[in-house]
Amino acid sequence: MLLSYDEQLFQQTNGQIGEKLEQALEEPSLFDENLPIWGAPMYSDTFLLKQERAEKICFQLVKYYWGKFDLFFYDAFSKANMNVDMANEKMGQFFAQPQNRKQLFTFLHTQGEVEFEQLIEFIFAKAIRTPRPQTGLNKIYVYKVNNQFFVQPIYCEHEKFWQVIGAKKIYSVFLQLPLKKISRPVELMATFKALLAEQLTVNRVATIVHKLIQKIDFENPKSDELKQLHLLNVRTHFTSGRRHMLKLRKCIYALQRSWSTGEFALNNKEYTLLGYMLFQEAVFKKDYRNILMQGMYLIEEERLNNHAIELVVEYTDVLSSMNPQPDALVKHYRKNYIEHVFYELIDSVVKEEKFEQGIELLRNYELATCTTIFELLQSTDYEDILHKIEATVQRDIAILVDGSIHKVRESLATWQSEYMDPRSPYNAIALMTSQHICNLLKILFYAEEDNLVEKLLAVYKKYLLVPAHFYNLRQFIEHRVMVTR
Structure with a gap:
């Protein structure tokens, strides 16, 4: 079930992309100017649809490809307290009512990109995890452009061809129409980028x-x-x-x-x-x-x-969204954007020998170290609570190894036998944490936080020592001692 313009292109190219498609698009001499951006565009008038036509096509497409369930969906609907027959009956009722055509179309172009599970949630008013359907239709794109609509099904068969066709149409829209005529142009450009990324x-x-x-x-x-x-x-x-x-x-x-x-x-x-x-x-x-x-x-x-x-929601391609772990000292600092900022700041402070700035960071920001060290730096008399550093590290390691704090001794044994092995899942975390703690020790040594340095160094040597990092730390301390004599 193809759109007429898509069917014409498919027949001309036999579903081939690359040079075959470019030749098919260049034949009508659509544009006099040579566009070295991404080959030949299409006339937008040939594929943009008026609303009534777009509504009808979308309704037919969705009904034809996604309008009925087979027994592969048995388990998915059972978990939602339904069976396949009940689900098919509800789906049949939806598509039997012509007034639902507008409702479905509004949903499609509001979403912009719709896959099968989204349609199920729309019709059944609940999220139902389903197996990837072998329906022939992967997804459908619907965007409003110049009071008309861009509708692009991505079929399972010849999927790469349909992805290129969809991308070519979006490319053509941006080349031919003023930005103010394109609804949600940033989202449409992101779709263009995603379709290109498949090719x-x-x-x-x-x-x-x-x-x-x-x-x-x-x-x-x-x-x-x-x-x-x-x-x-x-x-x-x-x-x-x-x-x-x-x-x-x-x-x-x-x-x-x-x-x-x-x-x-x-x-x-x-x-x-x-x-x-x-x-x-x-x-x-x-x-x-x-x-x-x-x-x-x-x-x-x-x-x-x-x-x-806002940044994580709107710009997920730039910022990671894993929650920070202020209580933890042993962790993968690059997994969370703010923890990584502090990790690199501390490293740069040491590289640039700006130790006064470093101790200010440690005293003012919990995420520069961890909750325990931050609290120790706020305290005037902390000798009796220094043991919390080792408890923190032991807990962090137990959670990384076992997922809980119930088997601390076994987790520590596993960690100590594996963390230096490059094939170990703990190696990257250990290397990063070792580097960070050595930087902390340099700053604390400079600030003459002797008791804290002594305890943190003992814990480091016991659980996280990396010879190259430790050698560099020793050289730093020896040099500082010589300078301050």
Whole structure:
């Protein structure tokens, strides 16, 4: 069951992409200008549908491919206190009522991209985990464009062909229509990027997206949508490997200059996002000065923390969403964005020998160390509670190894026998934590927190010692002792 224009292209190309598809698109001489962005576009008039036609097609498509369940769904519906017959009856009732056509279409174009499970949740008003259906239809895209609709089914058979067709249509829409005529253009561009990612390398995708947004920028006045496209372009550079990461700083500075003033100027949340990407770019380049500058910008005035929820929800491609673990000292610091910021800040403080700044970080921010060390640094008399450091490390290791604190002794034995093995699941965490604790010890030694250094060092040597890190720590201490004599 194909759209008429799609069927025509499919017959011309025999479902082939690449040169065969490009030839089919170039034959009608759609455009005089040579577009080196991503080959030949299509006339948008040939595939955009009026609402009534789009409603009818979507209703027929969904009913034909997703309108009936077979016995493969038995277990899924049993868990939801239903059986397949009851589910089919409800589905049949839905598609038997013509008035549901508009309701279904509203759902589809509100979502933009819909898969089978989303339709089930829409009709049954509850989430039901289902097996991947062998229905012939993988997903369907529906977006409003210029008071018409872009409708693109992605069929299971010849899936790559339909992904390219969908991407070509979106590409053509952006080339031919003003941005103000396109509803939710940033979401549509993200869909374009996702469809390209199924076919091309991340480097090629980033190049195409960058060139397309440049052309859109040249041909459209400033608007919030255009600014969001620029942000998407920067995020694409950020997530597209070494070559594009090297261009990131220049790209961000250009964006900041373009959107620093006026009605659509960057807001605090967007500046924080850009600051986070500049921070990670500095980490990538081992640019310790810029790590300090961008990292301090992020933690001052709680910038990153204040915008955390919005940033994680809106920009999941940039920020990881795992919750921070302030109680833990032994952990994978890169799993959470804010913990990683503190990890790299502490490392850069030591590399740049800014130890006064380091002790301020330790005393003012719990996530720079962990809850126990932070509380010890707030206390004037803490000798009787130093044992909490070892208890913290033991608990962290037990949770990592066993998932609980009920088998501490066995977990510690497993950890100590495995953490130095590069094949061990604990190795990366141990190396990162070892490096971090050695940096903490350097800062604490400089600050003459002797009791804390002694206890933390003893715990480190017992559970986390990495010879190369420990040797470097010893050299640091010996050098400091000689300097201060």
